[in-house]
Amino acid sequence: NYRMSDVEGAIGLSQLDRIAERTEQRRANARALDAALAEIDGLHAPVASEHAEHAYHLYAVRIDPTAFGVGEDAAEMAGLRDSICEALKGEGVMTAVHYPRPLTRQPVFDRPGMEHLAVCDRLAGTLFCVPIHHNLTDGQVAGVGEALKKVADALRV
Numbered sequence: 001n002y003r004m005s006d007v008e009g010a011i012g013l014s015q016l017d018r019i020a021e022r023t024e025q026r027r028a029n030a031r032a033l034d035a036a037l038a039e040i041d042g043l044h045a046p047v048a049s050e051h052a053e054h055a056y057h058l059y060a061v062r063i064d065p066t067a068f069g070v071g072e073d074a075a076e077m078a079g080l081r082d083s084i085c086e087a088l089k090g091e092g093v094m095t096a097v098h099y100p101r102p103l104t105r106q107p108v109f110d111r112p113g114m115e116h117l118a119v120c121d122r123l124a125g126t127l128f129c130v131p132i133h134h135n136l137t138d139g140q141v142a143g144v145g146e147a148l149k150k151v152a153d154a155l156r157v
Helices: 006-016 019-038 074-090 118-126 138-155
Strands: 059-063 127-130
Touching: 019 059, 019 138, 059 074, 059 118, 074 118, 074 127, 074 138, 118 127
Parallel strands: none
Antiparallel strands: 059 127
16 A cells, blocks of 8 residues: 655645646647658657547657558567667657557456457557657757657658
């Protein structure tokens, strides 16, 4: 059992005072990344559901494997994603793969009779996240966009 300390509670409460400002900054950062990705063949920005506002806790870039000469093989798609992430790291942009496999492939659900979902499998191999947090400067966000373009141009067939 974990109990929050008074100090942690006070810090949390003080963060709530800035949540709207920080969320709007992440949204502004996302708009800039959306614009950059709109110019890059083979990489796609996240899309919010209709009548919803995205908080952009994460900014998941989706890869179109066919733009990079990769088919529907899950291992090949994941390999492409990993190559893109490694190249971005070389450009100074950290990435993360938060969900490397879908829920239906998690051990707790992976049992006889459990259906695997092809769309979920494909998405798991084609998503990676780039920095989006509220402390990024406009220049840093632009740098992420430039690095995405440089890497995509280098790896695209």
